[in-house]
Amino acid sequence: MITLKHLKIIQALHENSTLTRSASVLYLSQSALSHQIRYLEEKLGIALWEREGRNLRLTKAGELLLQTAQQLLPILEQTEKTLKAYAQGCQGILRIGVECYPCYEWLTKAIGVFLKKMPNVEVEIINKFQFSGHEGLLNYHIDILITPDIEKTAGIHIETLAQYNLVLLVANKHSLVHKTIITPKDLTHETLLTFPVPLERLDILTQFLNPAHIKPKYIKKIESIELMLQMTALRRGVCILPEWLANEFIKKMPVKKIHISTNGLSQKLFAILRKQDKEINYIQRFVKISKEIVNITQKSPCLKTSVFKQ
Amino acid sequence: MITLKHLKIIQALHENSTLTRSASVLYLSQSALSHQIRYLEEKLGIALWEREGRNLRLTKAGELLLQTAQQLLPILEQTEKTLKAYAQGCQGILRIGVECYPCYEWLTKAIGVFLKKMPNVEVEIINKFQFSGHEGLLNYHIDILITPDIEKTAGIHIETLAQYNLVLLVANKHSLVHKTIITPKDLTHETLLTFPVPLERLDILTQFLNPAHIKPKYIKKIESIELMLQMTALRRGVCILPEWLANEFIKKMPVKKIHISTNGLSQKLFAILRKQDKEINYIQRFVKISKEIVNITQKSPCLKTSVFKQ
DNA sequence: CTTAATGATGAATTATATTCATATATGATA
DNA sequence: TATCATATATGAATATAATTCATCATTAAG
Structure with a gap:
C-alpha cells in the first residue's frame, strides 16, 4: 500500500516545498509526482496536504506520514550502504559523528590507524546534524558519536574515551x-x-x-x-x-x-553507540583505537612540554 | 532499490522457511517470490541466502536485511493503521500491551470508560510479545505498556499508576x-x-x-x-x-x-510510553482514566471488606 | 529408483509508474 | 484587470516492473 517511494516523495516535498523542485531532486517528472501523490491520497482515503493556492501544507495525516518517513528512510539508507559495502568485500561502514571541535586533531590519527588495521571497513565522518548527535545516533544517521555531552537515553551504550x-x-x-x-x-x-x-x-x-x-x-x-x-x-x-x-x-x-x-x-570525552551495535567487531576496534590515540595525544605532548618547561 | 516488498518477503521467508509457504502467506505465486529474491540478490550483488539443498539459510547480509525489516515493518504498519483510522474519522489507534495478569480486572473497566469518552479512538490489547513488552513499545508494536517492571531505557516515559x-x-x-x-x-x-x-x-x-x-x-x-x-x-x-x-x-x-x-x-504498577507520544491527547487521556480506575478498583472493595469484616 | 514436493526459469501477461503533451490555476507585475 | 511566467493537474501513450503460467530441475523421503 504505502511504499518507500511514497515516503521519499513526502520527504522530498517537505524539503523542497514545490512539486517541480522535488521532482527534479528525485529525478522524476513533475507529472509523475503529481500522479503519485494523488494516487496515495486516493488509496488512503485521506488528504495528506492542504492545497492553499500553489502552496502545499501537510495535514495531520501528512505529518504522521512525514514523521514515519524521517524515521524509516535513514535506517534503510544505512542498511543499503552497508550491504553495498558488503558486496564490495567490505565488512561494513562506520559513520562517525563528531560534536567536539578539538577532537579532529586526534580523530584523524585514530581513523588513520583504524583504516590500516581494518582495510575492509569504510569510514565516514559527519559533523552536521539535523537535530543533535544523539538524535543522529538513534536515527541511524551515524553509528558512533564522539561528544563531551551525554544524555542518558535508552538503548545507547557509553564509553569514556578520556578525561x-x-x-x-x-x-x-x-x-x-x-x-x-x-x-x-x-x-x-x-x-x-x-x-x-x-x-x-x-x-x-x-x-x-x-x-x-x-x-x-x-x-x-x-x-x-x-x-x-x-x-x-x-x-x-x-x-x-x-x-x-x-x-x-x-x-x-x-x-x-x-x-x-x-x-x-x-x-570527559565519550564515544556513544547504539546498544545493539556494541558487539560489532569493527566498532569495538574503533573504540579501542580511539582510547589509545586519545591517551597518547593527550599525554605525550604533555610530557614533552613539562620537560621543556622545567 | 530495496523496497518494502523485499523487506516483507525476507521476513515472510524467515517466518515460513519455504518459498512456497511464504508465497501463499503473501498471496503471491511461488514463482513471483523466486523472481523477486533473485532480482534482489542480483541488484545488491551479494547473496542473501545460502541454499543448502532445499533449505535457505540467511547469510550475514541477509541477517542485516532481516533485522532492518523487523525494525521498519512494524513502524510502517502502525502508521498505516493510524492513517486508516484517521480516514474513518478516528483520531487514532491505541495499542495497549499488558504484562500484568491481575490487571485485566481493571483494564477492562478503564477501556470501557475510555471508549465512551473517546469514541473516535480505537483500542487494541496485546499480551503476547516476541521479546519483552519494552521491546514491543520501542518497536512500535504497542503504544502503551502496563507493567510492574520498569527498565530505564532512553526515549520512554514512565507514569506510575498505582502502588x-x-x-x-x-x-x-x-x-x-x-x-x-x-x-x-x-x-x-x-x-x-x-x-x-x-x-x-x-x-x-x-x-x-x-x-x-x-x-x-x-x-x-x-x-x-x-x-x-x-x-x-x-x-x-x-x-x-x-x-x-x-x-x-x-x-x-x-x-x-x-x-x-x-x-x-x-x-508498583506503571504505564510506559514512548517519549514522543507523551503529548498525544488520547494517550494522556488513557493514562488519566487508568489512574482513576486503578485507584477506585483498589480502594473501594478494600473499604467494603473492612466494613464487612469488622 | 520412484515419487511427491519444492525451487528455478523463460515467455507471456498484467499491473504500475512515468512521460509527453496539454490544460488549468496561481501569484506577481504592469 | 490583463498579461506573463511559473506551478500544478490530467488523459493518453509508453516504458518499466511485477506476476503468472507452464515447465523443468532438484531434492528428500519412502
Whole structure:
C-alpha cells in the first residue's frame, strides 16, 4: 500500500516545498509526482496536504506520514550502504559523528590507524546534524558519536574515551599572562572565543562563570581552531581548550596557558553507540583505537612540554 | 532499490522457511517470490541466502536485511493503521500491551470508560510479545505498556499508576489460615501458584523468599486467575495477589488473605510510553482514566471488606 | 529408483509508474 | 484587470516492473 517511494516523495516535498523542485531532486517528472501523490491520497482515503493556492501544507495525516518517513528512510539508507559495502568485500561502514571541535586533531590519527588495521571497513565522518548527535545516533544517521555531552537515553551504550583539564589560552603579552590560576572575575572584561556550539554546552560557562554570576564581555563563535588561536595571539580574545591541545599550540604560537580555578576544570570525552551495535567487531576496534590515540595525544605532548618547561 | 516488498518477503521467508509457504502467506505465486529474491540478490550483488539443498539459510547480509525489516515493518504498519483510522474519522489507534495478569480486572473497566469518552479512538490489547513488552513499545508494536517492571531505557516515559500491597491467599482450611502475618519459612512446604512470567519477575521470590534463602516446595504456573483461586481453595497451593484483587475473591470463595511480613510487600504498577507520544491527547487521556480506575478498583472493595469484616 | 514436493526459469501477461503533451490555476507585475 | 511566467493537474501513450503460467530441475523421503 504505502511504499518507500511514497515516503521519499513526502520527504522530498517537505524539503523542497514545490512539486517541480522535488521532482527534479528525485529525478522524476513533475507529472509523475503529481500522479503519485494523488494516487496515495486516493488509496488512503485521506488528504495528506492542504492545497492553499500553489502552496502545499501537510495535514495531520501528512505529518504522521512525514514523521514515519524521517524515521524509516535513514535506517534503510544505512542498511543499503552497508550491504553495498558488503558486496564490495567490505565488512561494513562506520559513520562517525563528531560534536567536539578539538577532537579532529586526534580523530584523524585514530581513523588513520583504524583504516590500516581494518582495510575492509569504510569510514565516514559527519559533523552536521539535523537535530543533535544523539538524535543522529538513534536515527541511524551515524553509528558512533564522539561528544563531551551525554544524555542518558535508552538503548545507547557509553564509553569514556578520556578525561582532561580545560585551560585558558591568552596571548603572551596579555594582561593575564602572569597569573598561574584564573578566577571567574578575571574574565569579566575579556572576549571569549568559542566553537559554535549552544552556550549551555560550554563548560566554562556552566561550570565556572555562571556559578559565579559572571559573564565575559563578549562571546564570539569561531569555526576554525587555527583562526581561534590566531585571534588569541593577536589579543582579540581568549579561548578555552583541552590542556593536551593547548600544549601543542603554546609550542608554536605566542600564547600561554593558564589553569582554571584551583581544582581545574575537567571534561570527559565519550564515544556513544547504539546498544545493539556494541558487539560489532569493527566498532569495538574503533573504540579501542580511539582510547589509545586519545591517551597518547593527550599525554605525550604533555610530557614533552613539562620537560621543556622545567 | 530495496523496497518494502523485499523487506516483507525476507521476513515472510524467515517466518515460513519455504518459498512456497511464504508465497501463499503473501498471496503471491511461488514463482513471483523466486523472481523477486533473485532480482534482489542480483541488484545488491551479494547473496542473501545460502541454499543448502532445499533449505535457505540467511547469510550475514541477509541477517542485516532481516533485522532492518523487523525494525521498519512494524513502524510502517502502525502508521498505516493510524492513517486508516484517521480516514474513518478516528483520531487514532491505541495499542495497549499488558504484562500484568491481575490487571485485566481493571483494564477492562478503564477501556470501557475510555471508549465512551473517546469514541473516535480505537483500542487494541496485546499480551503476547516476541521479546519483552519494552521491546514491543520501542518497536512500535504497542503504544502503551502496563507493567510492574520498569527498565530505564532512553526515549520512554514512565507514569506510575498505582502502588499496592501483595498478600498471600490460602484456603479457609489451610494450616496457615490463622496466621496474621506470613514469614518466608512458612512457605517452605507450600506449592506456590503463579502466573506464567519469568521467575525473576516474581516479587515474592526476589523480595521475600530469596533474601531469606528459602524456596517454596514447588512453583506451578497457571494462566487463569479463576483457576488459580480454584486450586487455592482446594488446597492445591497458595498464591500471591494484589490486596485489592484478593479482597474481591475472599468475598466469594473459601479463601483468606494473609499479609506478607511486617512491612508488607508492596508493588508498583506503571504505564510506559514512548517519549514522543507523551503529548498525544488520547494517550494522556488513557493514562488519566487508568489512574482513576486503578485507584477506585483498589480502594473501594478494600473499604467494603473492612466494613464487612469488622 | 520412484515419487511427491519444492525451487528455478523463460515467455507471456498484467499491473504500475512515468512521460509527453496539454490544460488549468496561481501569484506577481504592469 | 490583463498579461506573463511559473506551478500544478490530467488523459493518453509508453516504458518499466511485477506476476503468472507452464515447465523443468532438484531434492528428500519412502
